[in-house]
Amino acid sequence: xxxxxxxxxxIGHCLQESLDELMQYDQLPxxxxxxxxxxxxxxxxxxxANRVKSRLSFKAGxxxxxxxxxxxxxxxxxxxxxxxxxxxxxADRMKIVAMDGRAQV
Amino acid sequence: xxxxIISEFRTSNSEDARLMALVQPLASGNVMTNGSAxxxxxxxxxxxxxxxxxxxxxxxxxxxxxxQAADHKSGAAAAGEAEEAPVEEEVDITINxxxxxxxxRCHLDLxxxxxxxDNVEYRRENGMVTMKLRKPYTTASMWSSGKxxxxxxxxxxxxxxxxxxxxxxxxxxxxxxTRFCNxxxxxVLGTCTMPFAIKIADFSQKYPRLACYEPELHPxxxxxxxxxxxxxxxxxTGSITVTAPSVAAVQxxxxxxxxxxxxxxxxxxxxxxxxxxxxxxxxxxxxxxSESDLDDDDSxxx
Numbered sequence: 001x002x003x004x005x006x007x008x009x010x011i012g013h014c015l016q017e018s019l020d021e022l023m024q025y026d027q028l029p030x031x032x033x034x035x036x037x038x039x040x041x042x043x044x045x046x047x048x049a050n051r052v053k054s055r056l057s058f059k060a061g062x063x064x065x066x067x068x069x070x071x072x073x074x075x076x077x078x079x080x081x082x083x084x085x086x087x088x089x090x091a092d093r094m095k096i097v098a099m100d101g102r103a104q105v
Numbered sequence: 106x107x108x109x110i111i112s113e114f115r116t117s118n119s120e121d122a123r124l125m126a127l128v129q130p131l132a133s134g135n136v137m138t139n140g141s142a143x144x145x146x147x148x149x150x151x152x153x154x155x156x157x158x159x160x161x162x163x164x165x166x167x168x169x170x171x172x173q174a175a176d177h178k179s180g181a182a183a184a185g186e187a188e189e190a191p192v193e194e195e196v197d198i199t200i201n202x203x204x205x206x207x208x209x210r211c212h213l214d215l216x217x218x219x220x221x222x223d224n225v226e227y228r229r230e231n232g233m234v235t236m237k238l239r240k241p242y243t244t245a246s247m248w249s250s251g252k253x254x255x256x257x258x259x260x261x262x263x264x265x266x267x268x269x270x271x272x273x274x275x276x277x278x279x280x281x282x283t284r285f286c287n288x289x290x291x292x293v294l295g296t297c298t299m300p301f302a303i304k305i306a307d308f309s310q311k312y313p314r315l316a317c318y319e320p321e322l323h324p325x326x327x328x329x330x331x332x333x334x335x336x337x338x339x340x341x342t343g344s345i346t347v348t349a350p351s352v353a354a355v356q357x358x359x360x361x362x363x364x365x366x367x368x369x370x371x372x373x374x375x376x377x378x379x380x381x382x383x384x385x386x387x388x389x390x391x392x393x394x395s396e397s398d399l400d401d402d403d404s405x406x407x
Binding site: 064065066067068069070 | 216219220222223224225226227228
């Protein structure tokens with residue numbers, strides 16, 4: 001039972017919008033839409049764990065705040081630099097929402 | 106009176122609160138504290154140096170106090186102190202941890218604080234929210250009853266400041282009707298190193314009721330002073346850690362134990378001196394007043 005963390009991503013939102021559209025045209029029962037989303041949660045967790053090989057490291061200027069509640073870490077960083085072999089990206093402010101990879105919902 | 110003078114040194118700009126217990130073992134075995142400007146100049150460490158730099162006025166006051174003290178005391182003792190200058194040892198007491206507790210007198214919704222507060226952790230198995238402050242560096246544990254405990258501070262005034270900061274945060278950012286109540290310092294942990302090693306086996310045998318020495322369990326002697334409600338751990342390297350209900354009690358406990366321990370002094374070998382110097386360099390070099398001193402203790406068990 002993977003957590004539903006990845007629904008709040010670009011790909012998760014696209015999926016949800018597509019499912020909503022299909023439900024609107026009555027081409028998909030809501031129960032099935034729910035099942036699709038659950039399958040998506042499992043699939044994306046497995047894919048990120050097993051199929052993603054690229055490594056990205058980042059370093060922040062400052063950790064502004066941290067929060068830990070319900071086993072969810074929320075970190076707010078400023079002055080972040082992402083490095084992947086060559087310098088890739090910079091971000092002024094970054095929010096990380098992290099959950100335990102081994103825990104169950 | 107002496108303690109108030111010494112406290113001026115303590116609350117100077119150094120981050121590590123350092124006390125100096127200037128200790129004189131007299132022939133009769135009594136311990137008296139005495140302030141002397143000349144002695145202070147020999148104190149190592151940049152924290153003490155900062156104290157000297159800022160507080161020349163206090164140093165002058167200290168020397169004048171010595172004169173007055175010498176005058177007030179009984180003639181023979183004063184003559185002994187002023188002229189023959191017996192073995193005058195000075196030990197730096199470092200306050201490592203001050204724990205305080207207070208109440209905000211209102212029920213705290215821990216979940217709300219955990220979701221909306223900054224720098225908080227809420228683990229349900231502990232039933233409390235942990236909030237860390239950067240300045241003064243402390244960890245505040247809050248319970249839903251409104252009781253809060255602050256740990257990790259280095260001095261009593263810092264404890265008050267930290268406690269008020271936490272209460273103010275709850276009031277301002279999270280809109281609680283807080284009242285700052287029942288602030289008290291619960292525990293103070295101080296460490297100091299004697300300039301000599303100690304024969305702890307003989308020391309523990311002399312005070313069988315006050316000292317507890319189980320070398321198989323712990324390498325130090327646990328010495329309790331009922332009068333100050335202090336528990337001291339005396340190690341053979343000469344390091345002593347004290348836990349007591351206040352900073353003043355820590356100081357008095359060190360002063361109390363000094364002559365007791367002085368009796369069993371054992372001069373340090375070259376290896377011991379090197380180890381102490383290394384731990385000092387580590388401590389002052391890294392600006393970290395945590396338990397580096399205690400690392401030494403396990404290495405030298407007689």
